[in-house]
Amino acid sequence: MTERDFLQDETIFALSSAPGRAGVSVLRLSGPESGDVLKSVTQSKLPEPRRASLRTVYDLDGVMIDRPLVLWFPAPKSFTGEDCAEFHVHGSVAILEAMARCLTEAGLRQAKPGEFTRRAVERGKMDLTEAEGLADLIDARTQGQRIQALQNMEGALRETYEGWQSLLLDALAQIEGEIDFADEADVPDALSHAAYPYLTQARDGMAALLAQGDKGRAVRDGIQVAIVGAPNAGKSTLLNGLVGRDVAITSPQAGTTRDIVEAQTVIAGLPVTFSDTAGLRETVDSIEAEGVRRALARAEDAHLVILVEREGLETASHVEENIVFRNLAGEIDGRVEENGDISGNALKNIGLDALLGKLESLILERYAGLESAALTRVRHVNCIEVAHSSVEMALSRLGSEPELSSEDIRNALISLEELAGRSDMEQVFDRIFSSFCIGK
Ligand SMILES: Nc1nc2c(ncn2[C@@H]2O[C@H](COP(=O)(O)OP(=O)(O)O)[C@@H](O)[C@H]2O)c(=O)[nH]1
Numbered sequence: 001m002t003e004r005d006f007l008q009d010e011t012i013f014a015l016s017s018a019p020g021r022a023g024v025s026v027l028r029l030s031g032p033e034s035g036d037v038l039k040s041v042t043q044s045k046l047p048e049p050r051r052a053s054l055r056t057v058y059d060l061d062g063v064m065i066d067r068p069l070v071l072w073f074p075a076p077k078s079f080t081g082e083d084c085a086e087f088h089v090h091g092s093v094a095i096l097e098a099m100a101r102c103l104t105e106a107g108l109r110q111a112k113p114g115e116f117t118r119r120a121v122e123r124g125k126m127d128l129t130e131a132e133g134l135a136d137l138i139d140a141r142t143q144g145q146r147i148q149a150l151q152n153m154e155g156a157l158r159e160t161y162e163g164w165q166s167l168l169l170d171a172l173a174q175i176e177g178e179i180d181f182a183d184e185a186d187v188p189d190a191l192s193h194a195a196y197p198y199l200t201q202a203r204d205g206m207a208a209l210l211a212q213g214d215k216g217r218a219v220r221d222g223i224q225v226a227i228v229g230a231p232n233a234g235k236s237t238l239l240n241g242l243v244g245r246d247v248a249i250t251s252p253q254a255g256t257t258r259d260i261v262e263a264q265t266v267i268a269g270l271p272v273t274f275s276d277t278a279g280l281r282e283t284v285d286s287i288e289a290e291g292v293r294r295a296l297a298r299a300e301d302a303h304l305v306i307l308v309e310r311e312g313l314e315t316a317s318h319v320e321e322n323i324v325f326r327n328l329a330g331e332i333d334g335r336v337e338e339n340g341d342i343s344g345n346a347l348k349n350i351g352l353d354a355l356l357g358k359l360e361s362l363i364l365e366r367y368a369g370l371e372s373a374a375l376t377r378v379r380h381v382n383c384i385e386v387a388h389s390s391v392e393m394a395l396s397r398l399g400s401e402p403e404l405s406s407e408d409i410r411n412a413l414i415s416l417e418e419l420a421g422r423s424d425m426e427q428v429f430d431r432i433f434s435s436f437c438i439g440k
């Protein structure tokens with residue numbers, strides 16, 4: 001028995017709702033002792049599975065703690081796949097403390113962070129990408145994040161890579177058939193040829209998903225918008241106007257902003273962080289020069305860049321911008337010019353609606369409404385990139401070196417198993433061998 005198997009046999013509990021005073025707080029149990037502990041602390045028989053029942057909970061001395069709703073989820077139909085129970089107690093600090101003491105005395109252990117979900121993954125209730133989706137759903141602050149997280153939690157990415165796995169296993173079965181039975185007369189010469197369509201379909205699917213680039217990560221982590229331009233162009237004034245708060249110091253003195261000033265907002269249901277930066281100019285002041293260096297680096301890393309221009313001011317360095325805001329003097333109409341630039345007056349909040357409208361349409365166009373699975377982590381991109389290049393390699397030597405080609409396909413499958421959070425290849429081998437027979 002490994003240490004992990006041993007740990008899995010432990011029954012754990014945790015407060016699953018937020019800590020502190022609340023109308024109701026939920027305590028969750030998972031592991032083989034869940035049912036016995038539920039019976040003993042309620043001094044009654046187990047409730048009907050998955051039905052809320054009112055019970056009294058007693059401590060070890062037989063003194064009442066609270067009268068909660070309790071639920072019993074016998075394995076495997078539970079969140080973790082183990083026996084689970086829930087107590088919906090009144091949410092007071094004193095009740096939670098008494099419950100924790102009572103459950104600890106009954107032999108249960110406090111769960112570690114993420115331990116319920118980890119058990120769910122290890123028991124096959126969900127794969128790693130679904131668990132990541134669940135974590136993102138709990139962290140979601142905007143509607144766009146919620147929608148993206150739900151898709152992955154519901155298995156969008158899992159279904160996608162399972163489709164590729166199936167194609168790769170079919171391809172492998174064809175190739176192995178040719179290698180193993182090459183001497184037999186009834187096997188067609190170019191059985192491996194039959195593997196082409198499977199491999200190209202898997203390759204194209206991976207390429208299409210990789211083509212979404214950093215979309216999924218931008219939604220999960222937030223969209224970075226850098227505000228750059230010459231000193232005194234009105235960048236800090238613009239930032240304050242955009243978020244409706246006085247976050248950055250503004251002054252007629254050139255070189256006021258040196259550190260990056262960030263402010264958050266929500267556009268098109270997605271979290272957006274604006275970064276106000278030091279004005280771009282040649283300077284002998286070493287602190288300001290560091291500010292300029294940071295400004296350029298931020299513009300480089302940002303998803304979108306707003307360049308603020310003001311008459312008579314030169315922007316010293318070239319920056320790839322997405323939107324130009326022309327900060328004009330006087331009572332003018334804020335508007336979108338023919339070339340797409342926005343004219344306005346940052347100090348008087350003129351043209352900010354036009355600017356926000358343009359930002360919103362750019363964000364919608366680039367980052368919103370992912371209909372397929374989302375690559376929300378670098379891990380996802382890495383696994384799929386390796387799988388993709390392995391399949392490319394397999395295709396390139398399918399005709400000449402089928403043995404090596406099948407090795408490439410196995411490597412692609414290993415990367416997808418990694419994406420799934422499973423390194424156990426047994427399932428894959430089962431599939432390979434059963435397909436193998438069909439080929440015959
Ligand atoms: N007249 C006028 N003054 C502005 C406008 N925007 C900013 N300012 C002023 O120009 C000065 C520099 O603005 P600031 O936002 O600090 O520029 P930054 O260096 O680009 O951050 C401040 O005194 C602002 O009040 C504008 O649209 N019109």
Ligand SMILES: [Mg+2]
Nearest residue numbers: 235236256257
């Ligand atoms: Mg400034």
